[in-house]
Amino acid sequence: MDGLPILEESGLSYASRNRQINFEGEEVPVMHACGHDMHMTTLVGTAKMLMDNRDSWSGSVMLVGQPAEEIINGAKAMLEDGLYQRFGVPDYAIGLHVSSGAPSGLVTVREGIVQSSSDSVDIKVRGIGGHGAYPHQTIDPIYVSSQLVIALQGIISRQINPLSPAVITVGSFQGGSKHNIISNEVDLQLTVRTDSEKTRDEVLGRIRETAANIGRLNGLPDDLLPVVRMGFESTPTNINNSDAVRKVLPVWEEQFGYDSLLTSQRPGMGAEDFAYFTQTEHKVPGVFFSVGGTPPQLMREIAAGRTNAPPHHSASFRIDPNSVKAGVEAMYTAAVELLNNP
């Protein structure tokens, strides 16, 4: 479930050797390079703990194995499929993600914003192609796109309140076929991250305007202005409910013995479609937490500056299987606490 098209080079005895057919019909190597195998194992373990201790809690538990977190569409698809209509709207939602680079088993949680919103945006920049030696007879989409890439960063730096974080990354810029040919079109792929719905709407709206205006600036007629596509891969900001976090925190502190599990640090503007279970129409209070996945020996080497933790989505990604235990314990105790003391 939720593997990535990467040839695993972790060196582990149980490294993936599987291959699968992707959406485009190509055969690709697949591996769990983000830890969704750990997440699903934790879910099964939590189910077992709940059933083994059936007399210590009352209520109903819904275990959700959402199928497509990587493309941030799995939670949305389940809700559209009537998850909450068919099984009821839960009083709370709990979720976790394993984290490479944090000590194995270390459970951390924060109040408020946990992850940013994410929107994939496709822009098709059209031009009028021709000979590379006669640019004046063409409208060069590579030149238009280059201006657009620069102008997009102006949205972040000049148009959005600097106190509201936002990111636009142009992750793909594809166009042209040969040195001396001015092509007809360029395809850009963007990811957009924000921390609030207001900023999100603003940035997405500005992207549409900027694309059209850069097209006009270059003399493109209205029927050849850039085509902007959005809304096909997106998730709102993932926000933890502070009351729910404060209910769970003392139980975890007692169980794991840390002074504080609250972390104020966010490493960047990662996204998580768990937000659909909590932020959309039903407003279910959520607790989304992180479980460290890097073994102690490797953490010591990292601390000594000798190596780095293999990052998520890399071929060498590997997670300490012991992190499953902490994940199950945290998930189980949080569930029991919220079931018994809602």
Ligand SMILES: [Zn+2]
């Ligand atoms: Zn991932």
